[in-house]
Amino acid sequence: MLTASQVARYRHDGYLFPFPALSATELAQCNDGLARFEHWLGTPVNQGDFRWRSAGYVFLPWVDALVRHPRILDAVEDLIGPDILVYTATWFIKEAHSPAFAAWHQDATYFGLMPNDQHVTAWVALTDASAEAGCMEVMSSKGHPRQMHHAALRLANSINGAGQAIVEPVEESGTAMMQLQAGSFSLHHTLCQHRSAPNRADHRRVGLGISYIPAHCRLTGTVRMCARLVRGENTGGHFELKPAPEGELHPAALERHERVYSRYRDNYAEQTMAHDRQFAALAG
Numbered sequence: 001m002l003t004a005s006q007v008a009r010y011r012h013d014g015y016l017f018p019f020p021a022l023s024a025t026e027l028a029q030c031n032d033g034l035a036r037f038e039h040w041l042g043t044p045v046n047q048g049d050f051r052w053r054s055a056g057y058v059f060l061p062w063v064d065a066l067v068r069h070p071r072i073l074d075a076v077e078d079l080i081g082p083d084i085l086v087y088t089a090t091w092f093i094k095e096a097h098s099p100a101f102a103a104w105h106q107d108a109t110y111f112g113l114m115p116n117d118q119h120v121t122a123w124v125a126l127t128d129a130s131a132e133a134g135c136m137e138v139m140s141s142k143g144h145p146r147q148m149h150h151a152a153l154r155l156a157n158s159i160n161g162a163g164q165a166i167v168e169p170v171e172e173s174g175t176a177m178m179q180l181q182a183g184s185f186s187l188h189h190t191l192c193q194h195r196s197a198p199n200r201a202d203h204r205r206v207g208l209g210i211s212y213i214p215a216h217c218r219l220t221g222t223v224r225m226c227a228r229l230v231r232g233e234n235t236g237g238h239f240e241l242k243p244a245p246e247g248e249l250h251p252a253a254l255e256r257h258e259r260v261y262s263r264y265r266d267n268y269a270e271q272t273m274a275h276d277r278q279f280a281a282l283a284g
């Protein structure tokens with residue numbers, strides 16, 4: 001699906017967009033599904049417990065269908081090969097006129113994946129993500145992606161779990177606003193620096209960030225993470241694979257999600273400390 005020049009651009013810049021994915025019917029099904037989910041939660045996803053932002057494909061069949069969408073997987077396959085796992089998927093929702101934002105960061109920082117340059121995020125817009133609505137802003141890696149020093153600052157109103165930010169000088173050049181229409185998606189590399197501003201629009205900005213990795217990836221930490229095989233073969237066998245949900249909010253699937261989420265949290269906490277140690281050693 002991607003042309004050779006698109007793949008070359010991704011390798012150089014670390015991002016690509018926009019790509020149409022969902023039909024009008026599929027988009028409506030996703031937005032209806034999100035409304036049912038939030039009705040069940042009794043609160044918008046972004047105002048509920050953090051666990052509900054994560055790995056919705058474990059207990060919601062329509063999210064499972066979304067992370068397996070052929071148009072998205074075809075593009076991802078062109079970047080990371082035919083054997084594909086979903087490492088996690090995260091809701092990134094900003095209410096209309098809300099202060100939610102993301103500081104400059106790189107997704108690789110607290111994931112603990114090896115190799116650390118294979119993970120790609122497909123960010124799927126379920127409503128328009130314009131600059132006014134706080135779409136992602138990305139910075140070109142200019143052909144030299146590298147892991148930068150972050151701190152889990154717990155920044156107020158951060159859309160990212162650890163409220164993390166890059167804490168070394170960021171040279172802001174070669175940036176782009178990844179504006180997306182509802183139903184389309186962008187791709188960004190795990191070492192791509194990105195951020196997003198508050199939503200100043202009159203509508204809710206809804207996105208799902210789907211983290212794809214090649215099945216040969218492993219983890220550097222001690223936690224055996226869960227993953228969902230979405231295409232090809234489980235060539236590495238380093239993750240505990242999770243099946244499709246039995247049904248929407250099925251008790252067995254919800255129980256499985258607790259395990260998936262707690263492993264995710266444990267790994268994230270371990271990796272946060274590992275990142276701090278790695279950069280303290282470099283400084284010292």
Ligand SMILES: O=C(O)CCC(=O)C(=O)O
Pocket residue numbers: 092093101102107121123134135136159160194195196207209
């Ligand atoms: O949705 C946003 O504004 C930020 C998303 C993000 O940080 C990501 O997809 O990695």
